[in-house]
Amino acid sequence: MTAFLTRASLYFQLLRLNKPIGILLLLWPTLAAIWLASDGKPDWRLITIFTLGTVLMRSAGCAINDYADRDFDKYVKRTAERPLTSGKIKAWEAMMLALVLALMSFALILPLNALTKQLSVAAVLIAASYPYFKRFFAIPQAYLGIAFGFGIPMAFAAIQNTVPVTAWILLLANVFWAIAYDTEYAMVDKDDDLKIGIHTSAITFGQYDVLAIMLCYTLSFALIGLSGWQFGLRGWFLAGLGLASGCAIYHYTLIRERDRMRCFAAFRHNNWLGAAIFGGIALDYAFR
Numbered sequence: 001m002t003a004f005l006t007r008a009s010l011y012f013q014l015l016r017l018n019k020p021i022g023i024l025l026l027l028w029p030t031l032a033a034i035w036l037a038s039d040g041k042p043d044w045r046l047i048t049i050f051t052l053g054t055v056l057m058r059s060a061g062c063a064i065n066d067y068a069d070r071d072f073d074k075y076v077k078r079t080a081e082r083p084l085t086s087g088k089i090k091a092w093e094a095m096m097l098a099l100v101l102a103l104m105s106f107a108l109i110l111p112l113n114a115l116t117k118q119l120s121v122a123a124v125l126i127a128a129s130y131p132y133f134k135r136f137f138a139i140p141q142a143y144l145g146i147a148f149g150f151g152i153p154m155a156f157a158a159i160q161n162t163v164p165v166t167a168w169i170l171l172l173a174n175v176f177w178a179i180a181y182d183t184e185y186a187m188v189d190k191d192d193d194l195k196i197g198i199h200t201s202a203i204t205f206g207q208y209d210v211l212a213i214m215l216c217y218t219l220s221f222a223l224i225g226l227s228g229w230q231f232g233l234r235g236w237f238l239a240g241l242g243l244a245s246g247c248a249i250y251h252y253t254l255i256r257e258r259d260r261m262r263c264f265a266a267f268r269h270n271n272w273l274g275a276a277i278f279g280g281i282a283l284d285y286a287f288r
Contacts, residue, residue, distance in 0.1 A: 046155075061128075
């Protein structure tokens with residue numbers, strides 16, 4: 001029994017279920033898309049499907065990421081003791097877990113339309129290939145934004161059986177948001193990443209990293225604001241967007257000195273930024 005619990009604990013850590021921030025960064029944009037696509041009247045069965053799917057696919061993505069980075073993570077202080085990197089579990093175990101979770105996620109969307117299933121295949125391919133973009137792509141955080149935001153077009157597809165232009169604009173907004181928060185995250189490991197030759201936006205932006213983060217926040221909010229206005233959202237939505245802007249300003253106070261722990265705190269605080277935007281959308285529909 002003890003051996004089983006130890007193994008389960010290692011799998012739990014591999015899938016980052018002890019660190020739900022990644023799940024929330026995927027979930028807030030997806031829930032916002034569900035509310036927008038359904039005109040504020042979401043089907044709770046659909047919310048359940050997408051929420052569980054988000055948890056499963058984020059967990060699968062973590063397993064794939066650790067598999068891809070297992071020879072690099074040992075040189076990074078923050079990741080050296082991860083279960084796969086430290087040899088506590090085998091590489092095949094990580095890939096088997098990722099496969100099982102991906103299949104479980106696909107099973108969830110079997111009741112949905114064909115377009116949603118087709119987009120789910122693209123979502124899996126993007127999530128699986130993301131870890132390898134760090135080998136050659138100067139700003140892999142942009143690709144991460146697509147992976148983390150693919151629930152947006154899938155939500156519109158599931159509800160409207162089409163993906164309107166607005167959904168792709170919202171996906172682009174998510175890309176800018178992901179560049180912002182994941183650059184804050186990359187600033188934590190910048191010294192280690194330079195040594196091992198991994199590409200990150202923190203390295204690419206160099207001395208302009210803080211400026212780039214704030215610019216990405218601005219572009220993301222502008223695109224979200226434009227999209228919300230097109231959906232007829234006003235007071236509560238603008239209040240949520242204003243609160244999110246306040247979060248971004250707070251992040252600036254954390255990252256401007258480029259202190260590792262304060263940059264990590266800014267990254268984690270993006271959960272509240274995403275919650276503010278979703279809350280504004282949900283409340284605006286609720287009080288119509």
